[in-house]
Amino acid sequence: MAKDRERKRPNILVTGTPGTGKTTTATALAEANQLRHVGIGDLVRDKGLHDGWDDELECHVINEDLVCDELEDVMEQGGNIVDYHGCDFFPERWFDLVVVLQTDNSVLYDRLNKRGYTGSKLSNNIECEIFQVLLEEAKESYPQDIVLALKSDTVDDIDRNVASLTEWVRQWHPTS
Ligand code: ADP
Ligand code: MN
Numbered sequence: 001m002a003k004d005r006e007r008k009r010p011n012i013l014v015t016g017t018p019g020t021g022k023t024t025t026a027t028a029l030a031e032a033n034q035l036r037h038v039g040i041g042d043l044v045r046d047k048g049l050h051d052g053w054d055d056e057l058e059c060h061v062i063n064e065d066l067v068c069d070e071l072e073d074v075m076e077q078g079g080n081i082v083d084y085h086g087c088d089f090f091p092e093r094w095f096d097l098v099v100v101l102q103t104d105n106s107v108l109y110d111r112l113n114k115r116g117y118t119g120s121k122l123s124n125n126i127e128c129e130i131f132q133v134l135l136e137e138a139k140e141s142y143p144q145d146i147v148l149a150l151k152s153d154t155v156d157d158i159d160r161n162v163a164s165l166t167e168w169v170r171q172w173h174p175t176s
Helices: 022-033 040-047 064-077 105-114 119-130 133-141 155-171
Strands: 012-015 036-039 050-054 059-062 080-083 097-102 147-151
Touching: 012 022, 012 133, 022 036, 022 080, 022 097, 022 155, 036 040, 036 064, 040 059, 040 064, 040 080, 064 080, 097 133, 097 155, 105 119, 119 133, 133 147, 147 155
Parallel strands: 012 080, 012 097, 036 080, 097 147
Antiparallel strands: 050 059
8 A cells, every 4th residue: 555565674763862873873773784874964965955054053954845855765765764853844654663862961961062062052952852852753753653762872872772773674574
C-alpha cells in the first residue's frame, strides 16, 4: 500500500538539541551500516535551501518545503540517517525510527561553550534541553512507538548508542 513500505533499508531521524551529538552519532552509525548520512544543516547551506540568514539566531532560515522536496527521492529509496535539530516538518512516513539524543545540562553547557556559543544562543539551547523540546516535538510528530530517547553524555554513551542502533538496523525488515 503506502510507498514507505517499499524501501528495503530503514530511514532513521537523529534529532536533539544542538551539541547533543547528532552528527557524531549519525556519522558513526552511517559508517557502520553503509547508510547515507544526511546532515540537514549542510544540505541547506550547500544547496541554498533557505530564505536568507537570521542575524539573531545566527543560522539560515531553513525553507522546509525546499528541504522536503530535495529529499523525497532519496528518502523513498531508504537507507538514510537524517540529522537535524528539528523534526516536525518532515513527512511522518519517511522514518522508521526517530532517535532523540539527550545530554545532561552542565555537560551540554560545556560542549556548547567550547563550540563558541555564548549569551542567549547558549542559554536558549540549554533551555531547549531542560524542557525536552525535541523529545516533545518528536512525540507530537511521530507514532510514540518509533520515538527513542537516548542519553548522550559520554563517549561510552555514543559507542553504546551506535552499537544498539546498529543491531536495530540489522534486524529491520520491510513490514509488507
Ligand atoms: P550535534 O550534531 O548534535 O550538534 P556534535 O555531534 O557536533 O553534536 O557534537 C558536538 C561536540 O560534542 C563534538 O565536539 C562532539 O565530539 C562532542 N560530543 C557529542 N556527543 C558526545 C558524547 N556523548 N560524549 C562526549 N562528547 C560528545
Ligand atoms: Mn550537527
